[in-house]
Amino acid sequence: MSVRVLLADDEHLIRGALAALLALEDDLVVVAEAATGPEALAMARAHRPDVAVLDLQMPGADGVSVATSIRDELPGCRTMIVTSHGRPGHLKRALAAGVRGFVPKTVSAQRLAEIIRTVHAGNRYVDPELAADAISAGDTPLTAREAEVLELAADGAPVSEIAERAALSQGTVRNYLSSAVSKLGVENRHAAVRLARERGWV
Amino acid sequence: MSVRVLLADDEHLIRGALAALLALEDDLVVVAEAATGPEALAMARAHRPDVAVLDLQMPGADGVSVATSIRDELPGCRTMIVTSHGRPGHLKRALAAGVRGFVPKTVSAQRLAEIIRTVHAGNRYVDPELAADAISAGDTPLTAREAEVLELAADGAPVSEIAERAALSQGTVRNYLSSAVSKLGVENRHAAVRLARERGWV
DNA sequence: CCGCCCTTCTGACATTTGTCATGCGAGCCG
DNA sequence: CGGCTCGCATGACAAATGTCAGAAGGGCGG
Secondary structure, eight states: OOEEEEEEOSOHHHHHHHHHHHHTSTTEEEEEEESSHHHHHHHHHHHOOSEEEEESSOSSSOHHHHHHHHHHHOTTOEEEEEESSOOHHHHHHHHHTTOOEEEETTSOHHHHHHHHHHHHTTOOEEOHHHHHHHHHHOSOOSOHHHHHHHHHGGGOOOHHHHHHHHTOOHHHHHHHHHHHHHHHTOSSHHHHHHHHHHHTOO | OOEEEEEEOSOHHHHHHHHHHHHTSTTEEEEEEESSHHHHHHHHHHHOOSEEEEESSOSSSOHHHHHHHHHHHOTTOEEEEEESSOOHHHHHHHHHTTOOEEEETTSOHHHHHHHHHHHHTTOOEEOHHHHHHHHHHOSOOSOHHHHHHHHHGGGOOOHHHHHHHHTOOHHHHHHHHHHHHHHHTOSSHHHHHHHHHHHTOO
16 A cells, blocks of 8 residues: 655656655655656556646646646646746746645755655645745735736847737837836846746746 | 765755765765755764865855855865856856866756766866857857946846946947847847856856 | 725936946056 | 056947826626
């Protein structure tokens, strides 16, 4: 009656080390490993694990989108996210995707093993510190379009390009940017992008 | 005659797992662990390891600056960097700091163990892919002031603020920014900042 | 059904940028 | 020494951006 675990992380060093540590626990068995988002999904389909432990940042597709796919295709498989840089918005998106555990990589392996068991039992676990951050950061004050435009502005593109990609007029883009900037209380759109990123609102 | 290793990484999960894996190697012994830059330095002073394995990004002080301090204070201790996001400029800075090994976290634990031995023997090891990136990225085309101004521009501050912080006139700041932008062949200063970051030139 | 908010647009304006020409002094190399 | 580049600066002009007012349609809650 051991818990079958899928491990997805692009860092071979960590994945291997983690697999070794989890293998020490009698009731956990790592049935598959993956280094990318798509690979994680394929492995999940092939091995049908009880719990999928996903890194947030992976090449191909991030942990949250993999979790969404898994929830749709394999309802019996619980998912959890492990991450180095836990930003408030990620937690929110993750919970919306049906993720049942969200922990930073600063926890110890024993803790992780316990949390895997918790998640497998159908309960949830969210790192208290990340939860506090998420609550204090609150919800996005931006409307959907404002966030969308801000995201397109993220790589420093000029307004004309943003307008084209969003199929909006340049004036409208500038209005959205302007209102986003004033809502966030920052100097200009670039600072707005940075802040929104930090808060996980984009 | 085993190699005494210091392990510094802010992610407890990884550090612990790594310590466990390295402990499996007969000739390696982890004598100290640290989660922050200053802690790593203190541990190095206290335990005088043969090899210090440092994460690039840690709270307090990054791996390269810790390596610099170690080189100055403990000449007998070799240093190496392990990182998730290997950017070309980091490699350069690291080598300048006397670091003898530079590897991404995508390597396996066995490889890492081998590399620790290599480094301990006084040789160097640089991940071939990172080395190739560094060579193809080449050296910064920016002058010292251009880079400085670009760095101040990094958080989206307006020219007036940059000028103030750099004690330059606004016109001069704009000139530097302009020349940096044209040298990097990008659209505007924000894209320039991003590119320079990516290449590790700031 | 009325009011409110979101979306989208236009036009006008002030401000901030990016670009260019040009000037001057310092340091360096042949 | 004479040219060369680099750092630093002006001033002026064009383009991009930020800000504001206003207006029209859609949708949703009271």
